[in-house]
Amino acid sequence: QKEVEQNSGPLSVPEGAIASLNCTYSDRGSQSFFWYRQYSGKSPELIMFIYSNGDKEDGRFTAQLNKASQYVSLLIRDSQPSDSATYLCAVNKPSFGSSGGSYIPTFGRGTSLIVHP
Amino acid sequence: GAGVSQTPSNKVTEKGKYVELRCDPISGHTALYWYRQSLGQGPEFLIYFQGTGAADDSGLPNDRFFAVRPEGSVSTLKIQRTERGDSAVYLCASSYRGRETQYFGPGTRLLVL
Numbered sequence: 001q002k003e004v005e006q007n008s009g010p011l012s013v014p015e016g017a018i019a020s021l022n023c024t025y026s027d028r029g030s031q032s033f034f035w036y037r038q039y040s041g042k043s044p045e046l047i048m049f050i051y052s053n054g055d056k057e058d059g060r061f062t063a064q065l066n067k068a069s070q071y072v073s074l075l076i077r078d079s080q081p082s083d084s085a086t087y088l089c090a091v092n093k094p095s096f097g098s099s100g101g102s103y104i105p106t107f108g109r110g111t112s113l114i115v116h117p
Numbered sequence: 118g119a120g121v122s123q124t125p126s127n128k129v130t131e132k133g134k135y136v137e138l139r140c141d142p143i144s145g146h147t148a149l150y151w152y153r154q155s156l157g158q159g160p161e162f163l164i165y166f167q168g169t170g171a172a173d174d175s176g177l178p179n180d181r182f183f184a185v186r187p188e189g190s191v192s193t194l195k196i197q198r199t200e201r202g203d204s205a206v207y208l209c210a211s212s213y214r215g216r217e218t219q220y221f222g223p224g225t226r227l228l229v230l
Contacts, residue, residue: 046219049218
């Protein structure tokens with residue numbers, strides 16, 4: 001089992017719809033959870049992060065975390081064609097050998113989202 | 118600088134050659150990370166620096182890979198005896214204390230022929 005699993009997609013939604021992106025993780029010791037957006041040929045950029053169970057909203061984006069089910073999701077409301085990209089889920093685990101409490105993210109393979117006009 | 122910079126943006130080399138990839142993090146960021154991303158995959162962690170020291174190098178695939186950060190800012194990823202399987206985008210990211218948000222550079226696209 002991979003540490004962080006995402007459906008590679010593509011997920012295709014019409015403009016204005018809600019896009020729902022899902023991610024599961026295997027390590028119950030994971031502390032924090034991140035969603036990155038990556039346009040083709042570009043580097044990842046952070047959309048939002050979540051630490052606690054429940055929902056966290058930021059504009060059109062909502063992250064949902066359920067630690068008991070080891071599940072994190074990203075909802076994009078009023079999807080726009082400019083949202084078309086690959087969405088990467090990343091899960092932070094305590095860094096091996098670090099005494100400073102730092103964390104290393106493990107990324108999923110990403111889900112390709114296509115928003116069509 | 119305004120963001121993380123990486124040089125070169127593209128590197129083509131021949132199998133067996135040595136390459137160096139450079140990362141210049143955001144000023145003041147103590148934590149620096151190297152990742153490798155293959156087509157259709159997420160970034161794969163290679164090594165993490167806190168200051169000048171490698172705090173976690175568990176992601177380096179073998180002893181052909183080595184990285185340094187001698188003054189706690191710029192880092193160089195070194196790959197010896199390159200193999201075709203090393204072809205990928207090498208990403209660098211930095212963060213303020215290692216717990217916070219990571220900011221990625223544009224990456225170096227390495228092609229080993």
